[in-house]
Each structure stands twice: as structure tokens, then as C-alpha cells.
């Protein structure tokens with residue numbers, strides 16, 4: 055597993071940069087406002103001291119000047135708060151959107167999909183999903199911390215003016231703050247330790263509340279078992295974190311007790327000075343007010359320090375993920391981008407493949423030549439390795455050993471994005487993109503997604519015109535439950551939309567169709583497959599394109615130029631239908647005849 059190197063900037067800077075990127079003006083105003091506002095109560099207490107001393111000494115000018123200044127400070131503070139809070143909320147919302155975009159970009163930018171199989175990456179992504187909110191509050195929390203620090207400094211300064219020894223009082227708050235920091239560390243370590251269990255609990259929750267799983271949950275009476283498994287997983291994750299929180303609380307209490315002793319000492323000290331006549335009544339009022347407010351400030355500082363810790367640990371995770379993405383990025387390509395036309399074809403040379411963090415190879419000793427312009431069928435039993443072969447061909451995974459070449463160029467050396475752009479496909483676990491039909495299909499070629507004529511052409515090539523014509527608003531029909539009045543489609547209808555999406559690129563060098571008709575009725579299946587063979591021939595003529603489909607139904611493979619029979623991760627037979635049927639001890643013929651009898 056790749057270990058990311060050191061990030062280029064610290065977590066605090068990274069968190070602040072997010073707020074500034076989201077809304078610079080709101081962030082700066084929040085800093086100024088939240089940074090200065092906490093000093094207002096200290097200033098007012100100081101003015102109260104002036105008022106008290108002015109009353110004692112009958113100094114009318116000082117009295118009314120101080121009352122006026124206190125009124126002005128309170129008014130300004132009250133007047134500005136609504137505006138500042140409004141901007142603060144705006145800053146948090148805008149930052150949340152920036153964080154989401156960053157996460158989508160980072161995760162979407164990981165080369166291929168192998169990293170999304172990595173449990174450590176999945177755990178970090180899951181934690182980041184949970185902690186996104188802390189990242190969006192980074193600017194806000196930093197402003198609160200700055201405010202607390204400024205207030206502590208001003209309080210210390212004012213106390214020192216009365217009696218320099220009182221300056222030590224705020225210092226007694228330090229152990230409490232350090233204890234809180236340690237407690238927060240324990241908590242976030244516990245969150246990291248329980249990430250896998252939390253991920254499992256999250257999966258169980260999503261399964262228990264999602265529409266697709268709802269049918270089986272009811273039919274099989276899975277609800278109670280699912281809830282019980284969720285309860286156990288959530289309780290496990292929670293117990294780990296709760297233990298850490300209790301440990302942190304004990305430390306906090308010890309720190310708080312130390313401060314309480316100092317607080318009592320300070321009160322005793324000032325009252326003693328007043329009794330001796332070395333401080334004024336105003337000083338006593340001032341010190342009593344400030345010392346009392348220090349305990350509130352301390353409580354706030356502990357909370358803010360906790361918030362800051364959450365922001366920093368979320369920011370560290372984001373930096374880790376970004377660094378990881380940068381470290382696993384493919385080296386600059388040394389081969390040119392594949393051209394628009396395939397001349398010789400694609401070759402597998404001694405390819406082995408093993409999924410990340412698994413001990414077994416699912417593809418072994420694959421040597422295979424797919425000539426340009428051919429229609430290839432990959433057949434085999436469940437788990438034989440058909441989909442994996444397709445994922446390697448499209449560059450979504452890299453071989454663990456051996457190489458795949460396109461017109462003689464090793465795919466690892468070619469620019470991956472350029473190869474993606476020359477391919478198209480419909481995967482077994484195709485996406486149900488809940489957009490309008492136009493955009494759900496058009497997503498197959500983003501530059502042409504808004505061109506209705508181009509989208510219709512793809513819909514027709516996927517033999518899905520009858521489906522789209524029957525929808526209430528044709529191409530403008532909104533699909534899925536994400537829309538208020540979205541049209542829900544059947545499984546087969548969604549697959550036709552996914553197939554139409556695969557047809558948006560007119561002449562790809564490689565078109566892969568993994569079980570393209572699995573959810574489609576047998577009558578439509580025939581029409582669809584002939585449409586594909588026609589399209590494949592056109593693509594072959596235009597771009598030397600290879601059309602490769604994986605299927606369990608061997609009858610669909612009959613017309614292919616090449617049939618690849620895969621069994622337990624190895625190619626066991628290769629050839630045209632007639633040749634394979636004619637071979638002695640042919641696994642293909644055996645399977646074909648058994649299927650023919652079963653479907654007869």
C-alpha cells in the first residue's frame with residue numbers, strides 16, 4: 055500500500071484556504087468581527103471600574119464619559135452581530151460546497167478504480183464524509199479561537215494593570231487546555247480505530263433505508279436482523295469513541311480543578327489588598343468581573359480547542375487523501391495518446407491480475423490477441439473473470455503482471471484519459487444517472503450531451519427509441535426519485551438507457567458491453583444484439599474498433615468473430631463458434647448444448 059508523503063502545507067492553512075476560496079469577503083469580515091467582539095466585555099468591565107471609581111470620587115466628567123463609551127461599545131457590538139452571523143453562515147455553506155467539490159475531484163481523480171477497493175482509502179473517505187462539516191467550519195472555528203486568544207491577552211493586560219501577580223491566573227488555565235487537547239486526540243484516534251466498524255454501520259443503515267433493498271428486506275423479513283446488526287456495529291464503534299471521551303473528561307476535570315484553586319486564590323488576594331487599602335473599589339469590581347469571566351472563557355476555550363482539533367484532524371485527512379492521490383498518480387506518459395483509429399488491435403501478454411489486498415489471482419497467464427475491427431464475445435461461468443478482463447481492457451485496473459498493448463503501445467505508458475476517451479461501454483453494474491433522459495444518455499459524450507439529435511441517434515442505436523417515445527416528455531423526461539415528479543424506470547429500461555449512453559461515442563476504438571442484455575427481455579435482446587453487431591461493423595469500418603461483450607447466454611456469442619472462453623481466471627478456448635463446436639472435448643460445445651436444451 056502506498057504511503058503518502060508529507061503534505062505541502064499544514065492542516066490549519068489548508069482549512070483556512072478552503073474558507074477563503076469559498077468566500078474571501080465573508081471570511082475576512084468573520085475574522086475581524088469574531089476576533090474583536092470577545093474583547094468588548096473586557097472593555098465594558100474596564101469602563102465599569104472607571105464608573106465605580108468616578109462615583110466614589112464624585113468625578114462627573116469621568117462618570118459620564120465612561121457611561122457613554124460603554125453604551126457605544128455595547129451598541130456597536132449588538133448592531134454588528136446579526137450581520138456577522140449572517141455572513142458567517144454564508145461562509146460555512148459556501149465552504150461546505152468547496153469541500154464537497156474537492157472531495158469529488160480527489161476521489162474522482164484517483165487513477166482507475168483499484169484504489170477504491172483499498173480498505174484504508176475507503177476508511178479515510180468514510181471518515182472524511184462524516185467530518186466534512188468540520189472542514190466547512192474551519193474559518194469560523196479559527197476566528198473563534200483568535201477571538202478567545204485576543205480576549206485572554208486583553209484580560210491578562212488589564213489584570214496586570216491592577217496587580218501584576220494576577221497575570222499568572224490565565225496561565226493556570228493552560229493545563230486545562232492541554233488536557234482538553236489530549237482528550238480530543240484520544241477521541242480522534244478512537245474515531246480512526248472504529249472507522250471500519252462505522253463504515254459497516256453506515257452500509258447497514260443505507261441498506262436498511264434504501265428503496266432498492268426495501269423489497270428484499272420486507273419479503274425476507276430482514277428488518278429485525280438488519281437492525282440488530284446495525285445496532286451491534288454502531289454500538290461497537292460508539293463504545294470505542296465513548297471510552298476515549300470518558301478518558302478525556304477525566305483529564306479535563308483535573309485541569310479544571312487546578313484552575314478553581316487559582317481562582318479562589320486570586321479572589322482572596324484582591325480582597326486582601328482592598329482591606330489593606332492598596333486597591334480601589336473599582337479595581338475590586340474589575341478584578342471580580344474579569345476573574346469570574348475567565349472561568350467562562352476557559353470553558354469556551356476548551357470547547358473551541360475541541361472544535362479546532364476536529365477541524366485540524368479533518369483537514370489532515372483531506373491532505374492525506376490529496377497527497378495519496380498525487381503519489382499514486384500515473385507517471386507522465388512516455389507513449390503517445392492512442393489515435394482515433396485502431397490499426398492492429400489489442401494484445402494481452404502474460405497478464406495476471408489480483409484485486410488489491412486479496413491473496414488470489416483472478417486472472418492468470420492471459421495471452422490474447424483481439425484484432426482491430428472484430429466483434430469478440432467473452433463467455434464463462436459466474437466468477438470466471440469476464441468482468442475483470444473488461445476492466446483491465448478499459449484501463450480501470452492495471453495488470454499485476456504482464457502487459458496490455460494497444461497497437462503495440464503498453465497501456466501503462468499511454469495517457470490513461472486519452473485511452474478512456476477512445477473507449478465506451480456499459481458495465482454490469484451500470485449507473486442509474488438520475489438526470490433528464492437527454493443528459494442521462496448524453497453523459498456518454500459530454501461535449502455532445504446537449505445535442506438532441508446526437509442523443510436520439512444513440513437512443514436508436516441502442517434500440518431504445520420505443521422506450522423514450524413512451525416516456526411523458528421524451529428526452530426531457532426527468533428520471534428517478536431525485537426529481538419531485540421523476541419517472542422511475544424498470545431494471546431493463548435503466549439498462550437500455552445505460553446502453554444508449556454507451557452508444558454516444560460514434561466510433562470508439564473499444565466498446566465493451568458486460569452482460570448488455572442481462573435485464574432485457576429475450577425478444578428485445580435479439581433486436582438489440584443485431585443492432586450492436588451492425589453498429590460494431592460500422593465502428594470497425596470507421597475506426598478499426600473492437601466490440602467486446604461478455605455474456606452467459608452462449609447463443610448471443612454465435613455471430614462473434616472471436617469467442618473467448620474463460621474458466622477460473624484462464625482462457626480455456628478461443629475461436630469462432632463453428633471451430634469451438636467442432637473441437638474435441640470442447641467446454642464451449644458442452645455449455646452451448648446444455649444451454650440450448652435448457653432454453654428449448
Ligand SMILES: Nc1ncnc2c1ncn2[C@@H]1O[C@H](COP(=O)(O)OP(=O)(O)OP(=O)(O)O)[C@@H](O)[C@H]1O
Nearest residue numbers: 171409412416434435436437438439440441442443
Ligand atoms: N472488487 C473486487 N475485489 C475483490 N475481488 C473481486 C472484485 N471483483 C471481483 N472479484 C473476484 O474476482 C473473480 C472474478 O470476478 P468477475 O466479476 O470478473 O467474474 P465474472 O466472470 O464477470 O462473473 P459474473 O458472470 O458473475 O459476472 C471472482 O472470484 C470475484 O469474487
